[in-house]
Structure formats: structure tokens, C-alpha cells
Amino acid sequence: MKRRSTPARRRTIPYRRIAFAAPAILAGAFHASPPTQALQASADDALAITVTGRTREVIMSNKEASHFATDTHARDQRSYSGLYTAMHESLNDYVIMLDGVTLEPANAVSVDVLPWSMTRNYEAGAREEIAILDRAPVLTVRIHAGDTKPAQWTLTPIVDHRWIWETPFAQFEDEMIDGAFCIRRTGWAPPPNVPGWLAVKTSAPAAWTATGVRRSATHPRDAARNAMAKTNPYEPGMFAGAWPAGAEYVDVVFALGFSAEDAAALAARSLADRDAKLEARRARIRETIATNALAIEDPRLAKAYDWARASMDVLVMNVRGPGIYAGFHWFPNYWGRDTFICVPGALLVTGQHDEARAILRSFLQFQLLDRGSPRMGRLPNIVNPGELQYAGVDGTWWYVRAAYKYCKARR
Numbered sequence: 001m002k003r004r005s006t007p008a009r010r011r012t013i014p015y016r017r018i019a020f021a022a023p024a025i026l027a028g029a030f031h032a033s034p035p036t037q038a039l040q041a042s043a044d045d046a047l048a049i050t051v052t053g054r055t056r057e058v059i060m061s062n063k064e065a066s067h068f069a070t071d072t073h074a075r076d077q078r079s080y081s082g083l084y085t086a087m088h089e090s091l092n093d094y095v096i097m098l099d100g101v102t103l104e105p106a107n108a109v110s111v112d113v114l115p116w117s118m119t120r121n122y123e124a125g126a127r128e129e130i131a132i133l134d135r136a137p138v139l140t141v142r143i144h145a146g147d148t149k150p151a152q153w154t155l156t157p158i159v160d161h162r163w164i165w166e167t168p169f170a171q172f173e174d175e176m177i178d179g180a181f182c183i184r185r186t187g188w189a190p191p192p193n194v195p196g197w198l199a200v201k202t203s204a205p206a207a208w209t210a211t212g213v214r215r216s217a218t219h220p221r222d223a224a225r226n227a228m229a230k231t232n233p234y235e236p237g238m239f240a241g242a243w244p245a246g247a248e249y250v251d252v253v254f255a256l257g258f259s260a261e262d263a264a265a266l267a268a269r270s271l272a273d274r275d276a277k278l279e280a281r282r283a284r285i286r287e288t289i290a291t292n293a294l295a296i297e298d299p300r301l302a303k304a305y306d307w308a309r310a311s312m313d314v315l316v317m318n319v320r321g322p323g324i325y326a327g328f329h330w331f332p333n334y335w336g337r338d339t340f341i342c343v344p345g346a347l348l349v350t351g352q353h354d355e356a357r358a359i360l361r362s363f364l365q366f367q368l369l370d371r372g373s374p375r376m377g378r379l380p381n382i383v384n385p386g387e388l389q390y391a392g393v394d395g396t397w398w399y400v401r402a403a404y405k406y407c408k409a410r411r
Helices: 043-047 222-225 261-291 299-315 336-348 355-366 392-411
Strands: 049-051 057-061 065-071 082-085 088-098 108-115 117-123 127-132 138-144 153-161 172-178 178-185 196-200 207-214 236-241 249-259 316-318 322-326 332-335 381-383 388-390
Touching: 043 299, 057 117, 057 127, 057 299, 057 355, 065 127, 082 249, 088 138, 088 249, 117 138, 138 261, 153 196, 153 249, 172 261, 178 236, 178 261, 196 236, 196 261, 207 249, 249 261, 261 299, 299 316, 299 322, 299 336, 322 336, 322 355, 332 336, 336 355, 336 392, 355 392
Parallel strands: none
Antiparallel strands: 049 108, 057 065, 065 082, 082 088, 088 153, 108 117, 117 127, 127 138, 138 249, 153 236, 172 178, 178 196, 196 249, 207 236, 316 322, 322 332, 381 388
């Protein structure tokens, strides 16, 4: 049985001729580990990865400058976990409690991962659905109560405003705006393109209680590589409230802004638009997967191919212009050489010619034009949020090659 094809190009490939033989490790708005479960009937279920037992890392991006990294069944495995924007962390984690019992990731019965969301499933039907919104620095969490509605619920944000490779004992200031708790690091100026305020807002009425607890976190995966093994996140307080009568769920959003007012306003809009925004995200990723699709006979390899397509999409971002991240966790930035090497396989062969053109045009703004510099004419080997580096010589050549490949693909 052939899986699907497009009118423009139809290619049916027997599974024995495919060069890869296992489901992909990466996900399009996610990175996740391969499934062992049987495929389900519906289109979404056919893409789902259900994780049980050993924890797996998950990363989702918003196609601009933000990404969220976590684990399916654990906390604090890496210092690089949390909500990041342009290489700066804002939210480290959060803790949910229902009637005094913590929804601990390690206790999740299973975790369902899709290219656009992740859901932790707990006993008695409680669920925690996590997703990032496209084109906005917003993380959403939907808390499903399950079979027995709790009397009380609480949400505790854990923050750590910092550059990705520093571990400060940061100080903070906060304020409440229209029910949104807003917080920022003091005595610190992030780059101009990095929002400094984080707002936390809930869909159900809840009272905020300040705690001001300094945490000390040890990250085993980073300790194993002897780098960034300890961080110093901060617990400013918690929201607590009665579970709304008759409600199936409570929504929480974490939104970033350049001012407290901007962050609070974005949080309010995101609560109102959450379902529509996530449906648009799902449709976008599905369209990406379907563009220039292959018809693969083996369903496991078809699933792996779809995840590989979605995986590459998570790295195509828009920080200081369009580009492709060099990779998670350590390099959520642009490396000129890596970007240009990726353009043909990531974008041209998949029919995403407009995206390829935008990246090639964007990088020209960074070309070094100083006639007095021995590096004149080079394209940067590294593009950071507030810095350009021109130490590499091969990026410029790879750019010419990528531009040539683009011209050939457009003929």
C-alpha cells in the first residue's frame, strides 16, 4: 500500500531501499526519542510517540527565537532545560500540585509526543499538555484534572534569567498586572532583542503568594560532561486556587515581553487565543510534512521520515533574520558554515525554496565590508544575538555553493 504522494512529484520507495532503518530521533517542533509502539489509525495518532519508562528529552521551538527544552519523565537533567529566547533562559521549570499532590514527571504513566505538543499522562486521568506557540515567546500548559476533580490546585514557576552559558545568583523584581505575575532580573541588561520580563497568568482565579526561595540544581547530564553542572534557579512564589466548578482543565501561560505591561498583555492574549494558535501550529507542521512527501510502503519508515521532516523544521528560526540553528543544546544560534551546508538538504529538496532564499538573502547583511580588515568579504562563522564572529574561512565558500544549489533548484 502506498502512503501518499503529491501531484507534482510521486515517488514510491520500498522500505528495503531506504538508507535509514529506525525512527528519527528529532522532531519538527520537537526532539524526541524513537517509538516502539504500534501505529494508530488516526493521522495524529500515526505520528504520536508514546514514551514509557526511561525518560526522553524533548525540545519544541516557536520558529522565531524561542524554544522550550524538557524531559518526558524527569526534571533538572540539563542546565539547558527551560524556556529560552535568543540564547537567554527565562523560565527554568514549573511545579503543579492537585490537592497537595505534585504532578511529578517521573510519575507519569506515559507521555505522548507529537510534533506540536507533549502530554504527560498521570494516574486517575490527570494530564499536563505542554506546547509553545508559533511566532510568539509563549509557553502554554493545560492542566486536565482527570476523573476526580480536585478541590485545590497550585502552580509554582521556577525562573532563572541568564545567558545560556552563565550561572549567576540572580536578583529579581516583580509586580502584578491584571492578574499576571511579572518578574525580571535586576542589575542586568539583556541584548536589545531579548525580552527581559516573564509574565505568568492562569485561566482560573488564583491568589499569588510570594515565597522567594533560592534553589540549587545539579544536572546529571551536564555533570557527566563536566560543564554547566550546577545552576541557581529562583522560586518567587505560587498561584493557588479552588478548582473551577465543572471545569475540565485550567490553562497556564508563560509569556515574555520587553516590559511588564507587554508581557502581561501577551499572556492575556495567549490565554484567549490558545486553542486557535495551537491548531494553526498543528496545521503548519502538517503542511510542512506533506510538502514533497514520499510514498513509503513500510509504516515505521514512513513515520520516521515524517519525524525527520518535522525535526529539521524546529531548527529553521528567525533570530536576527532567517537562519538555521547549529543544534541543541549548546548551539541555538547560527553558524554560517552549518547553515549553508544544511540549506540544500533541509530546504531545497523539500521544496521550501522561499525559505532558502530568505536565509541566503538575510546572511548577506552580515558580510564584512570593512576594506581595512584582512577578513573583508567574509560571512560570519557565528551569529549570536549580540555578536558576529568572522574567524572561519569556509563559510563564505559554502554560501556560494548553497546559492548555486538554490539557482539550480529554481530552474
